[in-house]
Amino acid sequence: MTLEEFNRCVDEYADSLFRFALKSLRDEDKARDAVQECYARLWSNHKQVNGEKVKSYLFTSAYHLIIDSSRKEKREPLLDPAKAPERAHCSQYSDLKEVLNEAIQRLPEIQRTVILLRDYEGYSYQEIGEMCSLSEAQVKIYIYRGRVFLKNYIGHMEVLI
Amino acid sequence: MFFLDYMEGKLDEITQREVESFLAENPDLKEEFDNLDSFILPQDSFVFENKDSLRRECYDDVNVFEDTCVALIEGDLTDQDEAKFESFLSLHTELKTEVSLFRQTRLVPDPLLSMPHRDSLYRRRISAITWYKVAAAAAVLTTIFAVTHLYEHHRDVSTENASIVASLKEQVRGEIKHPASVNSVNSNVRQGAPIKASVLFPKTSAGAAAISYGRLSGSTESVVIPSGGNVIVPKKSIITRSIQPINASQLTGFDLNDKTLADMEVDVLDDSGRTSPSIGKFLTDQLTPVEDMAMKVVHPSKIARLGLSVISVATGRIIDYQTNKEGEISSVSFDAKLVAFNIPVGKEK
Numbered sequence: 331m332t333l334e335e336f337n338r339c340v341d342e343y344a345d346s347l348f349r350f351a352l353k354s355l356r357d358e359d360k361a362r363d364a365v366q367e368c369y370a371r372l373w374s375n376h377k378q379v380n381g382e383k384v385k386s387y388l389f390t391s392a393y394h395l396i397i398d399s400s401r402k403e404k405r406e407p408l409l410d411p412a413k414a415p416e417r418a419h420c421s422q423y424s425d426l427k428e429v430l431n432e433a434i435q436r437l438p439e440i441q442r443t444v445i446l447l448r449d450y451e452g453y454s455y456q457e458i459g460e461m462c463s464l465s466e467a468q469v470k471i472y473i474y475r476g477r478v479f480l481k482n483y484i485g486h487m488e489v490l491i
Numbered sequence: 492m493f494f495l496d497y498m499e500g501k502l503d504e505i506t507q508r509e510v511e512s513f514l515a516e517n518p519d520l521k522e523e524f525d526n527l528d529s530f531i532l533p534q535d536s537f538v539f540e541n542k543d544s545l546r547r548e549c550y551d552d553v554n555v556f557e558d559t560c561v562a563l564i565e566g567d568l569t570d571q572d573e574a575k576f577e578s579f580l581s582l583h584t585e586l587k588t589e590v591s592l593f594r595q596t597r598l599v600p601d602p603l604l605s606m607p608h609r610d611s612l613y614r615r616r617i618s619a620i621t622w623y624k625v626a627a628a629a630a631v632l633t634t635i636f637a638v639t640h641l642y643e644h645h646r647d648v649s650t651e652n653a654s655i656v657a658s659l660k661e662q663v664r665g666e667i668k669h670p671a672s673v674n675s676v677n678s679n680v681r682q683g684a685p686i687k688a689s690v691l692f693p694k695t696s697a698g699a700a701a702i703s704y705g706r707l708s709g710s711t712e713s714v715v716i717p718s719g720g721n722v723i724v725p726k727k728s729i730i731t732r733s734i735q736p737i738n739a740s741q742l743t744g745f746d747l748n749d750k751t752l753a754d755m756e757v758d759v760l761d762d763s764g765r766t767s768p769s770i771g772k773f774l775t776d777q778l779t780p781v782e783d784m785a786m787k788v789v790h791p792s793k794i795a796r797l798g799l800s801v802i803s804v805a806t807g808r809i810i811d812y813q814t815n816k817e818g819e820i821s822s823v824s825f826d827a828k829l830v831a832f833n834i835p836v837g838k839e840k
């Protein structure tokens with residue numbers, strides 16, 4: 331991977347990587363640091379990284395950083411959608427996007443990651459599995475569970491609104 | 492009993508033939524049998540029209556339905572499966588809301604959300620060549636500075652010399668019939684501090700040639716003549732010490748801000764008891780001819796050598812110089828890791 335290719339990767343993937351990190355970490359500074367770290371790792375290994383696998387390398391790095399950060403903070407997502415309205419007042423949601431963002435934050439880390447990779451970046455089950463060290467079937471299951479959770483959360487909030 | 496089974500066709504072929512044979516032999520029973528046949532009800536044409544609603548499909552299982560919904564929005568369904576599912580939904584419109592909710596779970600990235608300070612991620616090519624260029628430029632600048640400094644230094648000395656010489660000439664004029672020529676002044680001394688000057692006195696009518704190496708400061712107001720002995724000149728005092736003829740050719744240590752030779756009103760007595768009206772006159776009288784007028788003054792080349800040494804120490808680089816027989820710098824060489832050169836200095840003879 332050449333210097334020019336590296337800088338092109340910055341242009342192409344920095345924003346999407348930042349969005350992915352921000353959605354996962356919920357902290358702009360941490361997300362920015364994660365992106366910096368990802369590109370620093372890429373640069374330190376740029377001679378070994380295949381140009382076609384750069385995006386996957388970046389998101390895999392980001393995923394591991396997110397996991398490490400989550401483990402440090404020991405955050406536990408809220409799994410029961412029925413409890414959500416008790417903690418979040420309905421009036422603070424002006425549209426579906428906000429409700430969905432709230433729901434995303436309540437997903438378990440792995441489910442949120444696979445859904446973000448799927449929706450934001452359009453990765454296949456296999457690619458997501460390679461990034462997250464999961465089998466294709468596991469990815470499908472996590473996506474399925476995540477979607478069902480999101481659907482139930484949205485449906486629940488819509489009823490309340 | 493046989494008749495009912497015969498009518499319903501439940502008898503086997505042999506028994507059925509026996510029944511038919513029996514009826515043929517007994518016409519009264521045949522008549523009764525025919526009457527019995529009229530009691531068979533005709534088949535109705537009623538049908539249950541909403542039969543499909545009673546059927547169950549795989550999507551009726553909640554898990555299968557949700558799985559299919561997810562597969563639908565993920566694009567995992569084949570065209571056939573999708574058509575089948577759409578068909579199912581058309582029959583169960585109440586489930587379309589569920590499918591709509593599933594569709595809403597698809598996340599859409601915010602295009603306005605971008606990585607702040609993305610420029611910091613770029614890598615720029617900073618090769619060793621650039622570093623060498625910078626180092627070389629620094630070396631050249633240092634050299635230019637050194638050469639310029641030497642040149643300016645030399646020029647300052649000359650300028651200052653001219654100024655001081657003019658002043659000294661003015662000061663000693665009148666006191667010494669044949670005014671001295673001042674050759675050089677050390678420019679290291681600044682205004683307000685004692686100035687070391689070299690004053691040459693040419694031959695005078697009295698046969699004097701020069702005054703010895705000496706020093707006169709504003710505080711002690713003394714003249715030191717090491718080569719010929721010390722002459723203490725307190726202000727308004729009389730020197731009683733014998734003064735030997737002086738063979739040197741310099742006089743240094745004037746403090747221009749204080750007293751000068753001409754200003755010194757000192758009565759000096761020599762061995763013969765003669766009184767000199769002023770130190771200038773006294774010194775003039777003491778002048779003796781010298782054959783060698785070569786001066787041991789602070790030559791600019793000494794200053795240049797000192798400057799080169801200072802630069803060499805300050806920069807940590809090897810700056811060397813070659814001198815000729817007169818002690819003047821003939822060439823300057825600079826040696827570093829990146830660059831080395833030798834610059835000839837002065838005019839070739």
